[in-house]
Amino acid sequence: MIISLLGYMGSGKTHISKNLSVKTNYKLIDLDEEIIRKNQKSISEIFADRGEIYFRKQEKEILDEILAKSEDIILSLGGGTPAYYNNMEMINKKSTSIYLRANISTLTERILKEKEKRPLIAKISEEDLPEYIAKHLFERNFFYNQAQFTISTDAKSAEEIVNEIERLVFV
Numbered sequence: 176m177i178i179s180l181l182g183y184m185g186s187g188k189t190h191i192s193k194n195l196s197v198k199t200n201y202k203l204i205d206l207d208e209e210i211i212r213k214n215q216k217s218i219s220e221i222f223a224d225r226g227e228i229y230f231r232k233q234e235k236e237i238l239d240e241i242l243a244k245s246e247d248i249i250l251s252l253g254g255g256t257p258a259y260y261n262n263m264e265m266i267n268k269k270s271t272s273i274y275l276r277a278n279i280s281t282l283t284e285r286i287l288k289e290k291e292k293r294p295l296i297a298k299i300s301e302e303d304l305p306e307y308i309a310k311h312l313f314e315r316n317f318f319y320n321q322a323q324f325t326i327s328t329d330a331k332s333a334e335e336i337v338n339e340i341e342r343l344v345f346v
Contacts, residue, residue, distance in 0.1 A: 176201075177241075177248045177270035178344060181319060183312055184254040184293055185285035186275040187328045187336065192251035194333045195340060201247040206256060209237050219294040231259045238262060242269035255295075257318035267323060271344055274322035275336070281329050282308050 178201065180188045189205060196203035207218055210233050214221055221230050234256055241250060242265055250270065257263040266272050277285070283305050291297055299307050319325075324343050328336055 176344075177244070177246075177250055178340070179250045179252055179266050179270040179272045180275055181252045181257050181266070181272060181322060182254065182275035182277070182328075183282055183308070183315065183319075184295075185282040186254075186277045187285075187333070188251045188254075188275055190333055191275060191328070191336050191340075192249045194337045196249040198337055198341070199247070199249065201249045203249050203251070204241055205251040206234065206238060206241070207251075207253050209241070210234060210253075213237060219292070219297070222294040231255075235260050235262060239265065242266070255315070257321070258315050263318045263321050267321065272322040272324070273340060273343070274319045274325040275328050276319070276325055277328045279305050279308050279312070282312075 178195070180192050180195075182188055192203055192205065195201070210221070210230070211217060214233065216224065218230070221233070234253060238252075238256060241248065252266070257266060286293065286296060286304065286308070287301060296304065296307065324340075326336060326339050326343075331339075
């Protein structure tokens with residue numbers, strides 16, 4: 176079984192996927208890390224050197240390879256992954272999808288802590304960030320809301336979220 180975690184940057188996908196992988200003993204795959212490994216460059220470098228279209232093609236190709244596996248996997252997706260090509264359709268067809276939803280203030284607070292590591296927002300001012308997030312969420316919610324399950328991550332510990340995922344998926 177593949178469990179795919181999706182949501183906006185800062186929603187907790189990476190952190191929760193690590194905890195869930197340990198608790199379930201499923202193999203952890205972070206889609207962004209796989210793209211980095213294959214390209215031998217950071218996401219920021221790929222965006223700068225090759226552009227977003229190249230990145231999205233790489234993302235699609237690697238996503239399809241992962242979804243074709245027959246292993247038990249916790250898959251942490253990139254924030255934009257569901258919004259491109261037929262990715263969301265494939266994610267739902269080949270895995271159990273869970274949208275980790277967080278409100279704009281939670282996302283802003285989390286993202287500001289590691290802004291320089293995130294190419295899409297590195298140049299956005301702190302005061303403009305909430306509006307940018309709101310606009311992006313509005314564009315992506317159509318895809319995020321197609322997930323089979325939705326869990327709010329606001330004001331919850333990683334343990335609470337992992338337990339909620341286990342109740343939804345394994346009961």
